Amino acid sequence: MGDLGIRRATADDLPAIVAMLADDPLGAQRESPDDLAPYLAALDRLEADPHQHLVVAVREDRVIGTLQLTVIPGLSHRGATRAVIEAVRIHADERGGGLGGRLIEWAIDTSRELGCRLVQLTSDKSRVDAHRFYERLGFTASHEGFKLRL
């Protein structure tokens, strides 16, 4: 199997990341893996913001997972800084092997190191398996997640 590494994503990883974003019942409708230009522009924005941590999981030089961690300061909870996890994806060949748990644990550990007192994420209500997964990792589905497209 080889060792798993988790490291910051670079432009060279974009094709693999976007392929994972698109290889998903929801992502297939909204991603454009044949046109990477908007993703390159977004990567520039991510790299310009020190509170963004876009990472890939890599085994034997192959990108097999990704997630984005964002650190958000705030006043509530006595001035608690929180972390938000977005865009968790595992390559189809690697699902069910514990990689998702490893990535989320990396995000939790990193959030703690960065002084966060809360980690949060939202998951589409259709992703029932993902909900069980997050609950096993200690998360509580205590909130409704509202979205509005502009």
Place this chain on the structure above:
Amino acid sequence: MGDLGIRRATADDLPAIVAMLADDPLGAQRESPDDLAPYLAALDRLEADPHQHLVVAVREDRVIGTLQLTVIPGLSHRGATRAVIEAVRIHADERGGGLGGRLIEWAIDTSRELGCRLVQLTSDKSRVDAHRFYERLGFTASHEGFKLRL
């Protein structure tokens, strides 16, 4: 009634903001309005991050509402930047008068001006009235909101 203004929060606004955070069934358990030091430290973190927009709603020099808007770049949705709304509070004397809608509309308009393609927020499942409010404003409760305390 006087005109409503929405402007960036300053340290002078902290006592009023923290009083609103604490004047709430959930906030009463976790805020410390008698000790502003952790909130001042958090305000420094907010002011140091150009992607944070902590605002107050003011009428006749009185702070009557607050919210925090965070701009998060990302790869998914073809490189869409999103906005996250946190810590929406309306002074108890001002609830039911449309101020919450004005604040959220400010957040939506600002998100659009900042190039966001999505606005999102989570709301504790016990805040049933808030859920109806967000749905009236066009939000969809499409996601489960997971939290983990560290």
